[in-house]
Every structure is written in C-alpha cells, then in structure tokens.
Amino acid sequence: MNKRSNRPARMRGVAAVEFAIVLIPLVTLVAxxxxxxxxxxxxxxxxxATRDAARYLSTYLPSDTAYPIAQAQCLAVYGSTTxxxxxxxxELVTGLTTSMVIVCDSAHTTSCADASDPAQFASVPxxxxxNGVGPSNAAGSINLVEVKIKGYPYSPILNYFNLSTLRFGNxxxxxxxxx
Numbered sequence: 001m002n003k004r005s006n007r008p009a010r011m012r013g014v015a016a017v018e019f020a021i022v023l024i025p026l027v028t029l030v031a032x033x034x035x036x037x038x039x040x041x042x043x044x045x046x047x048x049a050t051r052d053a054a055r056y057l058s059t060y061l062p063s064d065t066a067y068p069i070a071q072a073q074c075l076a077v078y079g080s081t082t083x084x085x086x087x088x089x090x091e092l093v094t095g096l097t098t099s100m101v102i103v104c105d106s107a108h109t110t111s112c113a114d115a116s117d118p119a120q121f122a123s124v125p126x127x128x129x130x131n132g133v134g135p136s137n138a139a140g141s142i143n144l145v146e147v148k149i150k151g152y153p154y155s156p157i158l159n160y161f162n163l164s165t166l167r168f169g170n171x172x173x174x175x176x177x178x179x
Contacts, residue, residue: 031158038157043168045093046149049076050173053101054147056081058175062107062143069108073098076147094155104146105177112146114170143177
C-alpha cells in the first residue's frame with residue numbers, strides 16, 4: 001500500500017519538470033510574436049505619419065512664401081500642425097523627432113540624395129492624348145512632394161532580445177502637389 005500512495009506524488013513532480021522545460025521556449029516564442037507585432041505597428045504608424053504630412057503639403061506649391069515644412073514635420077511626429085513646447089508633447093511613435101522627418105520637392109532638395117528617393121521627383125513630365133508629340137501639344141509638368149522618415153530606431157517592448165540597435169529603413173511617401 002505504501003508504494004501506491006507515492007506514485008501520484010512522483011508523477012506530479014515529473015509533470016512540473018516537463019512544464020518547466022516547455023515554458024522557456026513558449027515564453028520566448030510569445031515574446032517574439034509580441035515584438036514582431038509591435039514592429040509592424042510602429043512601421044504602419046510611421047507610414048501613416050508620412051502620408052498625412054505629404055497630403056498636408058500637397059495642398060501647397062513649393063514656391064509659396066508660407067510653405068509649411070515645420071508644420072508638416074510636427075504633423076508627422078505629433079499628429080498636429082503645431083509642435084508642443086519642448087518636453088511636453090507625446091510623439092505618435094516613441095523616439096520620433098522632427099529632425100527625422102525630411103521634406104523634398106522641386107524647391108527643397110537638401111538631404112534628398114538618397115537611394116530610397118525616386119530618381120526624379122520634381123518636374124515629372126506629363127503628356128496629353130498623343131504623348132506630347134503633336135504640333136500643338138507641349139508636355140507639361142507636375143510637382144511632387146516627398147516626405148521621408150529617416151533613421152528611426154526601433155523601440156522594443158522588452159530589451160531582452162537587444163533589438164534597440166535596429167533601425168527602420170527610410171519610410172517614404174510621394175504625392176502630387178497642386179498646380
């Protein structure tokens with residue numbers, strides 16, 4: 001009788017050891033899935049930020065005297081065209097700054113020579129019905145604006161995987177400006 005009563009206690013100990021062995025890879029897998037989902041969320045938030053800023057700038061011509069580059073940068077970072085006072089605002093994505101938001105168009109091309117930029121984004125030719133080859137059909141041009149977030153460092157949920165050194169590639173949105 002004594003041997004039978006010890007058997008369930010030993011089986012419980014084996015189950016606890018098996019659970020401990022399975023728990024470590026399971027927690028690692030769940031943390032990895034959470035980090036991957038967080039990275040996708042941050043990338044999509046940054047993409048939306050460039051889209052919003054490009055849409056805002058597309059209503060202006062680059063030659064306008066009050067061309068609102070600073071407001072577009074604030075829109076990309078804070079979701080508003082006015083930047084809050086230093087240290088009092090909350091970024092849409094942790095660690096994003098206005099210096100990471102770069103605007104390129106036909107008039108503002110500083111810091112735009114980058115492999116992620118289109119080969120030609122200003123004065124792109126447009127054509128009429130016969131592609132500009134007819135005698136009275138001269139080709140026109142359109143202006144495009146590019147908003148780019150450059151050098152954004154990934155901010156991980158957990159620093160366990162040492163992912164804080166990762167940086168996203170340039171996130172670029174190009175839109176047509178009014179003519």
